[in-house]
Amino acid sequence: MSAPDAPRPVLRVQDLAVHYQLREGGLLHSRIHTLKAVDGVSFDLMAGESLGVVGESGCGKSTLARAILGLIRPVRGRVLWLGEDLTLLEDEDLRKKRKELQIVFQDPLASLNPRMTVGDIIAEPLKTFFPKFARVQVEERVRGMMKMVGLLPNQINRYPHEFSGGQCQRIGIARALVLNPKLIICDEPVSALDVSIQAQIIALLRDLQKKLQLSLIFIAHDLAVVKHISHRVMVMYLGKAMEIAQRQALYRKPLHPYTSALVKAVPIPDPRIAREQADTGLTGDMPSPFNPPTGCVFHTRCPYVVKRCKLDVPALRRMENGDWVACHRAEELDLTIRLAGHGAG
Amino acid sequence: MSALLEVKDLRVSFDTPEGEVHAVSGIEFRLDAGDALAIVGESGSGKTQSMMALMGLLAENGHASGQALYKGQDLMEMTAHELNRHRGRDIAMIFQDPMTSLNPYMNIEKQMTEVVMHHQGLHHREARAHAIEMLRAVRIPDPEQRIRQYPHEFSGGMRQRVMVAMGLLCEPDILIADEPTTALDVTVQAQITQLMAELRRQSNTAIVLITHDLGVVAGLCDRVLVMYAGEVVEYGTVDQIYYEPRHPYTRGLLDSVPRLDHVEDQELHAIPGNPPNLLALPSGCNFRERCVHAFDACHQKPALRDVGDGHFSRCHLDQEA
Numbered sequence: 001m002s003a004p005d006a007p008r009p010v011l012r013v014q015d016l017a018v019h020y021q022l023r024e025g026g027l028l029h030s031r032i033h034t035l036k037a038v039d040g041v042s043f044d045l046m047a048g049e050s051l052g053v054v055g056e057s058g059c060g061k062s063t064l065a066r067a068i069l070g071l072i073r074p075v076r077g078r079v080l081w082l083g084e085d086l087t088l089l090e091d092e093d094l095r096k097k098r099k100e101l102q103i104v105f106q107d108p109l110a111s112l113n114p115r116m117t118v119g120d121i122i123a124e125p126l127k128t129f130f131p132k133f134a135r136v137q138v139e140e141r142v143r144g145m146m147k148m149v150g151l152l153p154n155q156i157n158r159y160p161h162e163f164s165g166g167q168c169q170r171i172g173i174a175r176a177l178v179l180n181p182k183l184i185i186c187d188e189p190v191s192a193l194d195v196s197i198q199a200q201i202i203a204l205l206r207d208l209q210k211k212l213q214l215s216l217i218f219i220a221h222d223l224a225v226v227k228h229i230s231h232r233v234m235v236m237y238l239g240k241a242m243e244i245a246q247r248q249a250l251y252r253k254p255l256h257p258y259t260s261a262l263v264k265a266v267p268i269p270d271p272r273i274a275r276e277q278a279d280t281g282l283t284g285d286m287p288s289p290f291n292p293p294t295g296c297v298f299h300t301r302c303p304y305v306v307k308r309c310k311l312d313v314p315a316l317r318r319m320e321n322g323d324w325v326a327c328h329r330a331e332e333l334d335l336t337i338r339l340a341g342h343g344a345g
Numbered sequence: 346m347s348a349l350l351e352v353k354d355l356r357v358s359f360d361t362p363e364g365e366v367h368a369v370s371g372i373e374f375r376l377d378a379g380d381a382l383a384i385v386g387e388s389g390s391g392k393t394q395s396m397m398a399l400m401g402l403l404a405e406n407g408h409a410s411g412q413a414l415y416k417g418q419d420l421m422e423m424t425a426h427e428l429n430r431h432r433g434r435d436i437a438m439i440f441q442d443p444m445t446s447l448n449p450y451m452n453i454e455k456q457m458t459e460v461v462m463h464h465q466g467l468h469h470r471e472a473r474a475h476a477i478e479m480l481r482a483v484r485i486p487d488p489e490q491r492i493r494q495y496p497h498e499f500s501g502g503m504r505q506r507v508m509v510a511m512g513l514l515c516e517p518d519i520l521i522a523d524e525p526t527t528a529l530d531v532t533v534q535a536q537i538t539q540l541m542a543e544l545r546r547q548s549n550t551a552i553v554l555i556t557h558d559l560g561v562v563a564g565l566c567d568r569v570l571v572m573y574a575g576e577v578v579e580y581g582t583v584d585q586i587y588y589e590p591r592h593p594y595t596r597g598l599l600d601s602v603p604r605l606d607h608v609e610d611q612e613l614h615a616i617p618g619n620p621p622n623l624l625a626l627p628s629g630c631n632f633r634e635r636c637v638h639a640f641d642a643c644h645q646k647p648a649l650r651d652v653g654d655g656h657f658s659r660c661h662l663d664q665e666a
Binding site: 056057164165166167194195196197198199200202203221222223224225227228251261262263264265266267268269270271273274275277279280282284285286 | 387388486500501502503530531532533534535536538539557558559560561562563564583584587588597598599600601602603604605606612613614615616617619620
């Protein structure tokens with residue numbers, strides 16, 4: 001393995017596509033619709049890197065997570081984990097890989113079995129993968145995990161409903177980390193939590209990521225949340241990657257008009273700035289994913305649309321600074337974000 | 346001058362198998378025409394239940410006391426029949442989840458016209474025209490066609506706009522919006538917030554925004570009431586609350602919001618501990634166990650005190666000074 005200071009991709013996702021077939025109508029006149037939930041997404045993830053994935057409902061971010069883990073089979077593309085293509089593995093081999101790739105879900109309580117104690121929940125992956133571990137060993141490991149995520153080890157025999165939402169999310173994180181995975185995918189891990197608790201969980205994930213040198217994919221619908229935990233951010237819209245950029249660049253000078261709209265849509269908790277806050281510039285609603293627009297999928301809502309956008313699909317291409325964008329007009333647009341009282345407060 | 350709405354010592358409790366839960370322990374505020382008040386708090390703070398109480402919408406095991414004077418008349422004293430004359434017409438409430446508050450078996454037209462026909466005695470045709478006008482006001486494209494559709498045929502953002510349109514149908518004096526944008530995507534949230542601000546400007550509707558999101562409040566409201574464990578812990582203008590917060594809980598909330606406008610790595614400062622359990626509150630100040638400034642005096646209950654210019658805080662730190 002390479003040293004952390006010479007990063008190279010642990011995960012390479014190449015042209016990944018997940019399509020769902022849905023039948024509509026009665027028996028006689030049924031039609032098959034294809035929903036392209038993820039449609040040709042590519043990116044690299046380095047060892048110890050954290051990538052934020054942001055987009056609104058229906059952009060395919062959760063499907064992407066599940067396809068990377070092999071929980072959904074893609075129709076196309078490759079998921080290279082340490083050089084091995086996970087999409088080619090049989091179920092049993094794929095299952096073994098889950099030691100290395102783990103997921104934390106959005107709804108903390110719903111993702112925990114209510115009839116199992118916290119100790120059993122956290123121990124379950126361990127017992128599955130290492131059935132020969134002695135009970136004492138398992139319990140020691142579980143207590144260690146509980147401590148690491150900020151739970152009191154003496155609560156090991158309690159049940160999920162006895163914990164608050166934030167604590168349940170800590171349990172979910174402990175369960176994901178108990179096998180020492182190299183990659184964790186967090187699917188909206190804080191969006192069901194209260195604000196004061198969100199910050200706790202973000203801080204915890206950030207600390208753990210540094211301490212354990214984890215690679216992290218952090219999915220959220222809100223750019224503000226992702227900002228605090230990501231080295232790079234990928235913005236998705238209708239199944240496609242619109243932009244993949246270094247965090248600082250993305251928030252100051254987005255390359256894609258959709259990123260810029262997402263940045264502007266986040267309300268700023270500062271009355272003077274908020275009163276002046278420009279509107280997003282977006283028009284209309286998100287188009288139906290069953291019938292995505294031709295050309296650039298964003299063209300129906302883009303304030304900078306030109307004729308070409310309606311005809312040609314823009315490829316995700318690399319810019320001079322190493323960031324990626326899928327917009328025909330990326331070079332000519334200046335989307336620098338200007339805030340009234342920038343940095344004040 | 347008499348207020349449009351004056352709430353005095355409003356209390357709400359619930360009988361539960363574990364005992365009586367005090368969800369709201371005496372809140373007070375005043376609302377005038379065109380005001381926009383935010384009630385901010387997290388789960389279990391009592392923000393929703395206080396508004397449900399004055400709308401007469403508490404669950405069966407809930408009890409409310411205190412006064413809620415709408416133009417001098419106490420809503421809390423009214424029978425369901427009397428309340429019905431005001432609900433929807435003078436005071437409208439919109440909820441977080443439009444899918445659970447819209448009737449899935451009725452098309453939008455039926456749901457919208459029913460309200461106006463009931464309250465304003467309009468004929469169906471007039472009611473329909475008015476409903477279409479409101480849908481247009483909330484920027485639903487092609488309202489003449491879409492009014493015939495059912496809730497499931499609308500996207501989440503569109504449904505929330507339908508809710509706003511329904512809330513505004515009878516041109517209420519007061520619009521109570523309970524987390525109206527929480528379930529929505531950020532770009533849709535921005536549209537709905539903008540829409541509410543416009544409607545307030547145009548028709549002088551007073552708005553009560555119930556939320557946990559300090560970002561949305563900053564741009565929309567002019568006064569803020571911060572609640573914790575059923576009590577008001579701080580009250581003031583938005584500028585007072587955001588630029589000179591006095592209560593440690595308010596400061597903690599502001600510091601835990603991830604912000605896009607801070608350029609460099611700002612550390613998030615979480616509030617330690619967990620949201621309050623109303624059945625097991627600490628003695629003295631409810632926030633004591635999570636407060637980094639807690640000291641001896643906090644074992645006594647602090648009072649809500651004027652700290653200057655109509656800015657109130659419930660904290661012993663302020664009472665020392």
